[in-house]
Amino acid sequence: MAINWFKYSAPTTFYPLAGRLIPWFAISSAILFAVGLYIGFVVAPADATQGEFYRIIFIHVPSSIISMFLYLIMAGYAALGLIFNTRLSSMMASAIAPTGALFAFISLWTGALWGKPMWGAWWVWDARLTSELILLFLYLGFIALHASIDDPRRADRAAALLAIIGSVNVPIIYFSVKWWNTLHQGSTIKYSGTSMHIAMQQAMFTMLAACWLYAVAVALARVRSIILEREKNTKWITELAEVK
């Protein structure tokens, strides 16, 4: 059976679909958070060198990965909106930005809390930390630029350019630990294998999935409000059951 993917690129068809998907993503996320925290704090053993402090990894690494991944998705949607002039793509980019900013903030915050007992400092101007801070500023810049222009379509185009140019920062964050001699440790999980205990890996990947599902649920909920706001003068909005 062929699926017509373009069908859901219109706000009229995407709005009800997003509404149906949100509970599934939200409930799955809550379950995975509970499972991930249980494995991370009950099943996984203490680290040989870092003791209990390493357990910050189960929120720090997933939030860092999600903050970078969301930026690429946001830039992708922004580029689609810019190239094809599709309304929904730009709306999705606007909906993703606040969640991405929050994940970047959580990544920096939990990193500082991990850095203090391990390095003796909350913050160092290390390449990985600094590039992640720039990512947070890029998200905030995207949100501020979009909010500063009254016409939504012009705001979409201006913010899209910022998102596309800023996406160059994502590979810099990822490869910073390879390109420069950083205090931040390199990747523990590589293509060649890992020295991580299996329970630690399970907890980290479960929390990663939970954070991802949470981000999707929140972005979908936010884009529904953006669709309502931008399409409020259209007939299909006035005919919605929740509006009547």
Added chain:
Amino acid sequence: MGLDIWMRENPLTYIWVGSYAVAFIIFAVEIAMVIHKRKITLQQVRLMREASEEE
């Protein structure tokens, strides 16, 4: 100095209060903001619809 000693004596409390509790509070605030935004947007749309019907 006091914090350094406390965090080494209570690592799990430090981790939970400092990172996990903060992260989950941030998630809760974000969810509340999204729900609030939907509520006020729906109100606006309803008001607009009512106004256009009265005309």
